[in-house]
Amino acid sequence: MWKSLCRTSLLFICALVLFGVQNAVGQETRTVIEPRADNFIFYVDNSGSMMFDYRAKDGDKMAVAKDLLLTLNEDLPELDADFGVFTYGPFGVYRPVSPYERADMARAFRSIPDEFGIFGRRTPMGGDLVRADNEYISGLQGDIAVIAVTDGESNIGPRPGEVMRDMYAHYGDRICFHFISLAQTEIEVGLVEDLAGINPCSVTIQAEDLQKDFARADFIREVFYTERQVVVTPPVEPEPLPAPRVEPEPEPEEVIIFSNVQFEFDRAEILPQYAEMLSEAARLITDREDPMVIVEGHTCNIGPADYNMGLSERRAQAVADFLVEQNVDSEAIETEAYGLTQPRFDNDTREGRALNRRVELRLE
């Protein structure tokens, strides 16, 4: 009897386990990418020493560094985090810390000077880091990752190691320094190793390794984002609204919306890669009989109202000019600028603000 009871119990337990496994296996999961920090700051050496050759690759260190940063930028996933681009030796801000936009990051990297004299251009890695901290980093919310692009030189001002130790003491777990190293001599390599050794959170990669796809992918994963599997649960449906009244609907309007045409930061010229999209819009317009188009410029709510109004006006005009070049009758086009006054999307979210930065072509 006991044997029979044990056997039955064992079968019951096995059934429970199998049910649990089946249930877990049957659940749908998806991969969620989350940024490792709220703010990522590239801190790039722009001093005279960067004009020396980088032995492992053809070209000087500055050209190699820029090339690698552009490649890395192309591989970054679209992260919900803020990114900035600063240089030292001399100190420069090529992109204020702001939401990630791939094209704008590429513009910032390309803007870093790569032809300059060597002599008299010292390397104040520590001193400019103090300035970056005082003027920009200290005002940031959330976690901060600083990616230093360095050849291991620092020859004026406070020592970078001391500055970084002070920043670790001040920010605690909120900050981590990572390194893309173009160091070549024993002293240069030693400095980078010393800086990376201050905190075990640091990730370091040698520049020539960053060119290798798998090494770059690993570096990006270790510095920029984590992945986790989440179980997809059906969304809880909100209380249904009363069904709309059944009655004749208003006459429909036609509108073409671009919330994905990006402009150079703070500029209104249309970037070349969007030409085909706008040409398609021009085709849709010219296919209509007697088309009338109102080109509306809109922005999100970041920045002063009058600045946004001017920016939306310039962008609407840029699109209108393009349409004229694509044989849309200039007499048939009007432009209107709304700045931040007519949001269609929720300005409380990053996605909503991105959608509000749009140009609408209303066809009449």
Add this chain to the structure above:
Amino acid sequence: MCMHFCCVGSTAAEENSPLDPDHYLHVHFSDFARQRIDLLNNNYSGRPDKLLLEQRGEAYVSSYRRADPESLEVLVRKTRCETSPFIGVMRFTKRTFESNGGCPESAPLGPYHVIRKQYVTEIFRYDQNQWR
């Protein structure tokens, strides 16, 4: 403003020709477009789970917008440009619904009626295996 610098090589017949609906890129863009509809519906400033409430004179107006996924139409077209070899065009119907009331509590209760209907076209380019 010259915009022809990215265009090379194809014949007039090849350029601008829409892809067959069975083409993998058309299927890929259809998936993207459906997700885009979800993104829009989750981010309208007035939506069923976050109604927009405004006062107009002495009345209160509750409103929301909704892109209709059932109305979605898509088309993928080959271009002449190497950097953006394909463009995707999606078209859908967006409606704005409003309900009036004498106070902020009564306005959201409905009934709602359609006060605006738009046929919306959005255009995307295919770049590095993504629709942008």
